[in-house]
Amino acid sequence: MEPNTVTSVLHPDSNGNGRGASSPEMADVSLVRRTKAGDVSAFEELFRRYQKRVYNMAYRLVGNESDASELTQEVFVKVFNSIGRLRAEEAFLTWLRTVTVNVCRDFGRRKKPNTESLDATVKFEDGEVSREIADPSIGPEKQLLLDDKQQAIRRAVSTLSPEHRTVIVLHHLEGMDVSEIAKMLDSPIGTVKSRLSRAREELKRKLSHYVD
Amino acid sequence: MNCEEVDKLIADYSVGNLSDSVSQSVTLHLDNCVNCASELARLESVMSMVVENIGELEPPSDLWQSVSSRIAQKPWFGLMDRLQNAFFPPRRAIAFAVGFAAIAGAVVLGPSPKVPVHNADMAMMPYVADHAAASSDDAYADRVSLGFIASMSSDRGHSEQ
Numbered sequence: 306m307e308p309n310t311v312t313s314v315l316h317p318d319s320n321g322n323g324r325g326a327s328s329p330e331m332a333d334v335s336l337v338r339r340t341k342a343g344d345v346s347a348f349e350e351l352f353r354r355y356q357k358r359v360y361n362m363a364y365r366l367v368g369n370e371s372d373a374s375e376l377t378q379e380v381f382v383k384v385f386n387s388i389g390r391l392r393a394e395e396a397f398l399t400w401l402r403t404v405t406v407n408v409c410r411d412f413g414r415r416k417k418p419n420t421e422s423l424d425a426t427v428k429f430e431d432g433e434v435s436r437e438i439a440d441p442s443i444g445p446e447k448q449l450l451l452d453d454k455q456q457a458i459r460r461a462v463s464t465l466s467p468e469h470r471t472v473i474v475l476h477h478l479e480g481m482d483v484s485e486i487a488k489m490l491d492s493p494i495g496t497v498k499s500r501l502s503r504a505r506e507e508l509k510r511k512l513s514h515y516v517d
Numbered sequence: 518m519n520c521e522e523v524d525k526l527i528a529d530y531s532v533g534n535l536s537d538s539v540s541q542s543v544t545l546h547l548d549n550c551v552n553c554a555s556e557l558a559r560l561e562s563v564m565s566m567v568v569e570n571i572g573e574l575e576p577p578s579d580l581w582q583s584v585s586s587r588i589a590q591k592p593w594f595g596l597m598d599r600l601q602n603a604f605f606p607p608r609r610a611i612a613f614a615v616g617f618a619a620i621a622g623a624v625v626l627g628p629s630p631k632v633p634v635h636n637a638d639m640a641m642m643p644y645v646a647d648h649a650a651a652s653s654d655d656a657y658a659d660r661v662s663l664g665f666i667a668s669m670s671s672d673r674g675h676s677e678q
Contacts, residue, residue: 345588352581360576374577381584458571477568483532498534506528509563516562 337394340385348388352381355398359405365474366409368463376412380405402479403489406471413467454515461511469504472497518542523553531560 333354339347359380364373383404391400462470475481475489483501487494523546529535530543547554 345585348588349581349585352584356576356580357573360580361573364574365571370574373574374580377576377580378583378587382587385584385588454566455570455572458567462567462571473567477564478571495534498532499529501532502528502534505531505560505564508567509528509560512563512566513559516559516566 331395333397334394337388337391337397340388341391348385351384351397355401356381359401362402362405362474362479363409365462365478366406366467366470367412372412376405376408380408383408399485399489402475402481406475406489410467410471457512457515461508464511465504465507468500469507472500473504473508476501518546520546520550520553523547523550524556527553527557527560531557 333351336347336351336354340351356377360373360377363376363380364370367373367376380401384401391397393400462473465473471490472486475486476483481489483494483497486492487497490497523530523543526535526539526543530540533540535543547557
């Protein structure tokens with residue numbers, strides 16, 4: 306991600322509209338301390354700063370808006386209830402990202418796969434129709450051609466395995482380096498690099514026709 | 518190293534997941550092979566395209582209302598949770614419990630000294646009893662205090678006889 310993009314998403318107030326703090330991290334520290342003391346308005350300010358970031362991260366990790374909305378709520382409720390445990394107040398953002406990843410991973414483990422029968426009919430107000438299944442011979446690569454570029458990219462990311470998707474989101478979209486990701490996921494650096502490599506390879510295979 | 522071998526390694530090469538010697542061999546090949554170099558460039562272009570075009574969604578406008586109502590459902594706006602987390606984070610609570618159990622076990626199971634009960638000990642009786650009662654709901658109830666009360670009751674019974 307472009308460094309400027311990361312900064313603008315990271316700290317929506319860093320573009321000069323000033324809230325009395327010398328840096329976004331300092332402002333976070335102040336808000337975290339006030340939240341720890343029970344100031345809900347300070348927590349609301351933290352929420353306003355980071356809700357979009359958490360929501361988009363959750364969306365990219367779980368692949369749909371409804372779940373992303375529910376998980377964003379869960380992240381912030383967890384953050385509010387356990388903020389007393391955050392010792393390094395200046396590292397609030399890192400901690401917030403870790404909570405988000407953990408909440409999304411737990412959700413992925415809980416979620417049962419969709420087991421609808423392919424033979425079942427679909428009920429509408431004016432009757433029933435049999436289910437139409439896409440021709441698998443088209444293949445995911447050709448299906449992607451039918452989408453516009455942004456849809457194709459989202460689809461390609463969402464169809465990665467959860468492990469591959471997580472490292473792509475953290476490294477390329479959250480701007481974290483491999484050692485930070487390894488620490489966050491409690492995985493060896495080599496494992497993170499391997500997952501990143503396979504995920505990048507898969508994205509190249511699915512999307513390379515868009516860069517020709 | 519030929520093009521086929523490099524093609525298999527190029528994704529690992531791009532994230533630094535190869536040993537130094539293999540990585541040097543790939544670099545050497547890329548310096549002399551336009552096709553493989555363009556494959557690496559294509560990989561990086563795809564990743565740049567993903568980052569630039571994935572876009573951002575706007576979260577639902579009522580998200581804060583949902584969060585604040587979930588927080589408000591907790592008594593004291595979650596204050597009890599936060600106090601508990603502040604003073605008894607899990608690791609510290611576990612360490613405390615293990616340490617206490619070890620000391621209590623050593624005192625209760627170890628050889629008990631034959632110390633006569635003095636008036637001063639009797640004066641402590643209400644405090645010890647309060648302490649034992651306060652900790653009776655705890656998973657690690659204060660068996661030391663309960664044992665002390667039992668021994669004092671026993672000694673008092675003997676002395677009354």
